[in-house]
Amino acid sequence: MSEVKSAAVGAAQSTQKEGYWTVRVYRERALRLLVIAIALIYALFPVAFIISSSFNPSGSILGQGLIPNNPSLVHYNELLNSALFPFPLWVWNSVKISTITAFLAVMIGALSAYSFSRFRFSGRRALLLTIFLIQVFPNILAIVAIYLLLQTIGEIIPAFGLRTHAGLITVYLGGALGVNTWLMKGFFDTIPRELDESAMIDGASNWQIFWVIIFPLVRPVLAVVGILSFVGTYGDFILPLVLLIGEPDQYTLALGLSIVLGDQFSQNWGLFAAGALLGAAPIVVMYIAMQDYIVGGLTQGAVKG
Amino acid sequence: MATIAKMDARSGTPGSPVGIILRLIGLAILDAFAIWFITRLFADQAWVFGVLVVIVTIGINAFFLSExxxxxxxxxxGLALMILMVVYPMLSTIYVAFTNYGSGHILSRQQTIDLLLEPRGDNLFIPEGATEYQFAAYRSEDGRYLLWLIDxxxxxxxxxxxxxxxxxxxGLDGVGTLDSDGFPETIQGYTRLNRIEIASDDILPTLVFGTAEDSIGISGRRAARFELRYSYDEASDTLTDRExxxxxxxxxxxxxxADGSVLPGGYFVWVGLRNFIDLATSPALSGPLVQIFIWTIMHxxxxxxxxxxVGLSxxxxxxxxxxxxxxxxxxxxxxxxxxxAFIAVLIWRGLLSENLGPISIVIRDWFGWSPPWFTDYFWSRVGVLVVQMWLGFPYMMLICTGALQSxxxxxxEASEVxxxxxxxRFWNLTLPLLLVAVGPILISSFSFNFNNFGVIRLYNQGGPPMTPTAGWTDILISYTYRIAFSSGQSDYGLASAITIVIFAIVLVITVLNFRFTGTWEEVSQNV
Structure with missing residues (x-):
């Protein structure tokens, strides 16, 4: 704080109209801080409201303030033991689906990126460009066809049909190659090929080069892709809605929370608030902690050279 | 680039014998599974998907056998999953858009006919002059029925x-003594029904006794041998009701x-451009579609x-x-x-809730009136944007901060001089420079919101209703969802036709974006 002030004052002192500048700086600063206060209130009041509601024993949204009366953990207790809806099961489903999807998506992406980055083969260029083009279209556009496809598959292999996690994960993984290969390949390309070449002279196989040399070096980008994939899957709503609907035990948190609690503001608001907070907190913490990587990954997107 | 120019001669090392054997065993297991799966797919008449599985299997074999x-x-x-779960659905969407696939047209032609020729329920009737039986009926406590027939x-x-x-x-246990007509007085576990009970029993006439080949049913006071109601003539593709x-x-x-009555079940057929023509010309569809299209772009x-x-400010x-x-x-x-986002939108639903939401209450306290955020077509759209603003401004703020610093x-200094x-300075320097830097992100953000199903669906399920199958906040993708899944009548053909419209729009946006940013050149060079 004092550093900034002295810097500003120092800047002001270098001009000749010293008094004028100081007043102007203080005024500008006050104005900026005012706008920032408004911005913070705007960004955080829904969050504060939810936190307060989750500790307020009243279940209705009516009469909730920013500071709960008689704070209690009654909603959290109910959440863990509710007969109305299986919150822990849904969180587990979401975490399970997102973890498996993220892990396999990273593996698929890393293996493909290694191949595209290190090997030269005919069809490579056409294949890369095709992958780039296909990933332009989000898979939810073909949601009707995906639904019909899982129906067909489910008649033959019930474990991969509609209303199964395996089916849903398979659909997510279909997009793994398109979305992740480009991002990862750009990163793989930055690792000097001399490293692999010297290892090869020492008699290492491709697989050993990948695991022992490249893999440890690309861990940061794998972490970013994994987290983005996890967060994206955790927050996805349309695919679970279309593919899992009708089987509450299979619901993800996004689906369960929206369907069971979405409309019950007068009775279930406190319960919803507790669930929303528990469901959002890990993701928010992860995001804030990794913000530099994630924003970098997002903005550079698929075209990182 | 220099390293890339040096052509890589690396290929697979032959590998140890153990490695080769493991690879062959793995392939054998995969192939065995694939062959089983493909046979079943073809049996279910999933031709295109089946052929793709064949191609993928051959491809994997080639990759793992050829050095x-x-x-x-x-x-x-990754490639196999992409072909089966992304490319196939795209192809299938295009195909379905030219059919009438949907409620009432779910089956294949053979399945439709088979269903009507299956010896059960309404497909059976008792013709004039059918073999008749004298009968007695018995019922068990748990509702199973048994007939005793005398031909x-x-x-x-x-x-x-x-x-x-x-x-x-x-094969029956405990058949009691026969009465004067030859029917058992009692059968163990069953109670014999008298005439009145038989006449008033609702279930008895719906049952088919015996197997498909030897089926006997009760009609009024008669028990008689059933026959198939429909006969199918292959040459004229005609089903005739024999009764x-x-x-x-x-x-x-x-x-x-001829009189327009239809048989249950139905198969889907190629209908050419009919779905697209309906979208363009049918008043029930084209009116809402235009509204939804405009709102999709506006939104x-x-x-x-x-x-x-907000983010830039x-x-x-x-x-x-x-x-x-x-x-x-x-x-x-x-x-x-x-x-x-799913949690944030639900929170905002609560905050804006018309009777109970704190924001609505505060506005009402100040102005004596609060917007009908969910029931009025204009204010529900405003509500969507209110939520979108909260969800999206931090991202724009981050992006703009980065761009400003660059x-x-x-x-x-020069301009100050x-x-x-x-x-x-802001209008002539900052903003133009900023727009060049964040332009591509604005366009991809537009693309993303063009198909932002989650926010629309969670905010108000696309409502309030405009027509029974369309809502005022529906965007194209949520309208597609409604037509395919959430109205009583699923119309996959029509939904796919709308999807193709979205495909085309996304393609145009993408091409423009690539032109604008030179992405394609950049990508081509980085290959």
Whole structure:
């Protein structure tokens, strides 16, 4: 704080109209801080409201303030033991689906990126460009066809049909190659090929080069892709809605929370608030902690050279 | 680039014998599974998908057997999944858009016919002059039925649904003594029904006793041998009701009589451009579609615009040495973006709720009136944008902050020397430079919101209703969802036709974006 002030004052002192500048700086600063206060209130009041509601024993949204009366953990207790809806099961489903999807998506992406980055083969260029083009279209556009496809598959292999996690994960993984290969390949390309070449002279196989040399070096980008994939899957709503609907035990948190609690503001608001907070907190913490990587990954997107 | 120019001669090392054996075993297991799966797919008439599975299987075998195709091994799992779960659905969408697939047209042609020729329920009737039986009916406590039949030659059978006829009740336990007409007085576990009970029993006439080949049913006071109601003539593709003599021919995949009555079930047929023509010309569809299309564009455009304006404003305010603790403040501002959107939208649903929501209550206290956020077409759209603004401004703020910091400070100094005011500097220097930097992100943000199903669906399920199948906040993708899944009548063909419209729009946006940013050239070079 004092550093900034002295810097500003120092800047002001270098001009000749010293008094004028100081007043102007203080005024500008006050104005900026005012706008920032408004911005913070705007960004955080829904969050504060939810936190307060989750500790307020009243279940209705009516009469909730920013500071709960008689704070209690009654909603959290109910959440863990509710007969109305299986919150822990849904969180587990979401975490399970997102973890498996993220892990396999990273593996698929890393293996493909290694191949595209290190090997030269005919069809490579056409294949890369095709992958780039296909990933332009989000898979939810073909949601009707995906639904019909899982129906067909489910008649033959019930474990991969509609209303199964395996089916849903398979659909997510279909997009793994398109979305992740480009991002990862750009990163793989930055690792000097001399490293692999010297290892090869020492008699290492491709697989050993990948695991022992490249893999440890690309861990940061794998972490970013994994987290983005996890967060994206955790927050996805349309695919679970279309593919899992009708089987509450299979619901993800996004689906369960929206369907069971979405409309019950007068009775279930406190319960919803507790669930929303528990469901959002890990993701928010992860995001804030990794913000530099994630924003970098997002903005550079698929075209990182 | 130099290293890339040096052609890589690397290919698969032959590998140890153990490695080769393991690879062959793995392939053998995969192939065995694939062959089973493909056979079943073809049996279910999933031709195109089946052929793709064949191609993928052959491809994987080639990759893992040929050393020349070694590089393909590494991405074969991802490629296989992409072909089956992304490329196939795209192709299938295009195909379905030209059919009438949907409620009433779910089956294949053979399945439709088989269903009507299956010996059960309404597909059976008792013709004039059918073999008749004298009978007695029995019912068990848990609601199972049994018939005792005596044919014209005096032979006796017991018959239960789904089981072969039992001559003289062989195989039944505890058949009691026969009465004067030859029917058992009692059968263990069953109670004999009297005439009145038989006449008033609702279930008895619906049952088919015996097996498909030997089926016997009760009609009024008669027990008689059933026959199939419909006869199918392959040459004319006609099903004829043998009782009434009415002939049914296939019209758009449904067997229809001359008077318009139809048989249950139906298959999907190629209908050419009909779905597209319906979308363009049918008043029930084209009216809502135009409205939804305009709102889809408006929604995506306005969502980008307001998040950009708010995000940029905050970024400008934050971007100063006069602001202390920027890192922490920025992190706090990121929370709305970090929160999973499905949770944020649901929270806002509560905040805006018309009777109970705190925001609505505060507005009502101040102005004596609060907007009908969910029931009025205009205010529900405003509500969507209110939510979008909160969800999206932190991202724009981050992007703008990065872009602002990359603008060299020398040009500001130069303009100050020239006497430009702060306002002029913003409009003539900052904004144009900023737009060049964040332009591509604004366009991809537009693309994303163009198909932002989650926000629309969670906010108000696309409502309030415009027509029974369309709502005022519906965007194209949520309208597609409604047509395919959430109205009583699923119309996959029509939904796919709309999807193709979305495909085309996304393609146009993408091409423009590539042109604008030179992405394609960049990508081509980086290959």
């Amino acid at each position: 020349k195709l070694y590089a393909f091994r590494w991405f074969s799992p 014209e030659a005096g032979r006796a059978f017991a018959a239960a649904p789904g089981e072969p006829l039992m001559a003289n009740g062989e 009434s003599g009415v002939a049914y021919t296939a019209v758009d995949g449904v067997y229809t009589a 995506a455009f306005l969502a980008v615009l307001i998040t950009f304006v 905050f970024a400008l305010v934050f971007n100063s040495d006069l602001v202390p603790g920027k890192k922490i403040l920025r992190s706090a501002m990121l929370i709305p973006y970090a929160m999973p 603008i060299p400070s020398e040009i500001y 020239d006497g430009a005011s702060a306002w002029q």
